Amino acid sequence: MRYLPHTEDDIALMLEAIGATDLDELFAMIPPQCRKDGELRIPGPLTEWELERTAQELAETMGAGRDYVVFLGAGSYEHFIPATIRYLLGRSEFTTSYTPYQPEISQGTLQAVYEYQTLVSRLLGMEIANASLYDGASALAEALLASVRITRHDRVAVSQALHPHYRQVAETYLQSTGFEVVELPFDGDGRTDLSRISGEKGFAAVAIQSPNFFGCIEDLQRAANLSHDTGALLVVCFSEPLAYGLLKNPGSCGADIACGEGQSFGVPQSFGGPGLGIFATRMAHVRNMPGRLVGRTRDLDGNRGFTLTLATREQHIRREKATSNICTNNSLCAVAAAMYMASLGGNGLRSLASMNRDKAEYLKRELASAGFSPRFSAPTFNEFVVQAPSGFHQAYERLLEKKIVAGLPLAGYYPELDDCYLLCATETKSKADMDALVREIRS
């Protein structure tokens, strides 16, 4: 086997040095009743070429790649990824290293993550960002837990227009803690109805997503004022960070924590994972922050260098009093995001964000002319909800056969939005793609 370098001679010499007669003897301490009987019943070993064919066969069954035109968003976005990113991420010094515990031989990862923290903070208008969490959903859960630690209040308010999966994950994280989760409904324009929190005290956090699950842009400024009036932190969540290339960022609107999913920034969709959990906040909350942080410092010669820092918050030092149990995070995805943000630059980001909105507005208008009415009136970014004309369900299935995925049916997520679909159009959708969709729907 090509990954196992030992020859028979090597094994014999090594056993001799150890003083064992055979390999079985090395496992003598495993009590017989705890041992695996017989050989592992698994297929293989496959050659590299057999493996490739097997995998290719599985991959080819997927509705992905150039043949398919997919108008899905809802937390995972198709964006162009420059070839440079795959190439640079393939540098095995980045890929095959561990968490940078030895900073002298990890400066590459450390500087890249420091740059990621900086560019993300600038995007979100926050003072600091951590080195990444798993995904947008766990970032929300961690933000709620951090809010409870900071405010010492024991209930949180979460918008129903926040991604249903994120809310479910937050519920999973909170279920054994006894903290209460109050859901805030959305109103007719597709934004969160904040009346439930006004005048009420005792919330640790008010969490809303913008653009929200329906693609609607929330009034963050108002949410910040209302949250702060009640003594709660405002947690602004997002699944599409590209929106902040165009929109006012959470920090400038008064958010205390900005958290969400960074997959849009150079991370392939990969059937939903790995993603990139982004977590940013104000310096005042740094000691309550979950996850790893990279800080700038100097070496013995006075040269600039980077190291993991403030580890006293973390599990391996603080043990059961840690701010989070996270250890391995999604560092390589953060490095991918740093490469993406560096490639795009501020002006590129604005152009790309505007283009996403323009495409979605075009599709919205064209669909309206085909009998789909926008379900919500609030402004949107690159995805939106439409109410489909009756009988569209059959057309949806027919479109699948033509390799077009005409958005996400929302009935399974929101029973009250039966007949509604969430459609997304990013820069990857050409006018011709969108015209083809509308033409097919009409036919």
Add this chain to the structure above:
Amino acid sequence: MKDFPGANGLVLNERLLWEKGKPGRCGMSLPEADVDPVPMDENLVGEIPDWPGLSEVEVVRHFTRLSQWNYGVDSGMYPLGSCTMKYNPKINDQIAALNGFAHAHPLLPALLSQGALRLMHELGLLLAEITGMDAVSLQPAAGAQGELAGMLILFAYHRSMGKPRKKIIVPDTAHGTNPASAALCGFKPVGVKSGPLGILTPEAIAEIMDEDTAGIMVTNPNTLGLFEEHIQDISEIVHGNGGLVYCDGANMNALMGRGHVGKMGVDVLHLNLHKTFSTPHGGGGPGAGPICVTQSLERFLPVPRVVKDGDRYSLSTDYPDSIGRLHGFYGSFAVMVKAYAYILSMGPLLKQASNLAVLNANYVKARLKGVLDIAYDRPCMHECVFSDKLQRSSKVTTLDIAKRLIDYGFHPPTIYFPLVVSGAIMVEPTETESKEEIDLFIEAIKSIVKEAEEDPEKLKQAPRRTKVRRLDETSAARNPCLTG
């Protein structure tokens, strides 16, 4: 030091991203606008973020230079104990990058995601066979999230029995994340010391196990690299008091084809695909931390789960007792693809991987006996723990030895962990290191130990061959500078 890999070479300086470039540059091609612009309400529009403008060449040089300041498994031996830094096969990365996998939207209809669902289903079955457990969820995104899932299952189990419990036993040889994961679920970790042989004694567990204790979190093999030989007795005691046994399986690389975790009495086990199953660690992730359970706990596994009906696969959330969802979608799918590819590449030879991992560790231990102090001089599994006890008279510490190893061209072992050994040096060679490479590592340690006696300053000043020298970590923490 001419025989050792450590050498000087041209390493280039590189500024921070925002110290380079010019506004107006862009390193990415953008598609032409083919629809009319639609003006946005000005009240909603924000400032353009202050990101530097860089050309493609500048971006490529920047990150290429940065990468050269890193050490990875592809650079050389990386015997970081507890982390299983084995070789990461390249074909696996290539497979995960196949269009059908890398560009698949997670909410595609089941009809258009059969390949991914089938792969997940089969990987679950393979992991069940390798561990001897009954059912598997691949959803946790890393080991610590697997631990969280496991703790939530313990919580849900006791709640279903009508009597929630407050405490959990965590031995001093458990992984560092364990107490934090338990506390996140509201459990109070109760410590227990390992016995004189470095493993747990049934007596110590019997003494503290009671009816308010949800169970035990045991790492097996433990962080001393020792197999918990009394695991069955311990499981019996815990079960006898109505508790459950959680096993941290981060060290599964010692047991493939050898141990049957189910028979040990373990109820819940997590695995690290980025350790045992060779997926690259990426400088800190992403990983994947599947959890494996016995049949009676299957109903608590996270949702959604992949179900097979005839030859069709779909996702189901129809498990009312489930602890719920842990990930925005289904976990680190790309990592699962790599682990699946690894398992099929190895087949039943996974057992030989564990054989050689254990052989390599015992060989290091035998050859360094007397050179470094061995904390527990007994047959070890996939890793062995030394300390700086013999070097203390030279006023040289574990940290100095580790830093000096860098100059010799090796990644240092895990240091100062486990906490039960003062000045611990935890070596996990893994099976993919050849005898020659290990011999060189052993020679490096011997040479460093000699230097410690003759010229300890060489160790104190190490490393000298790296891009930066030792860093001022104290001031980094005192005056944190986290963004530029």
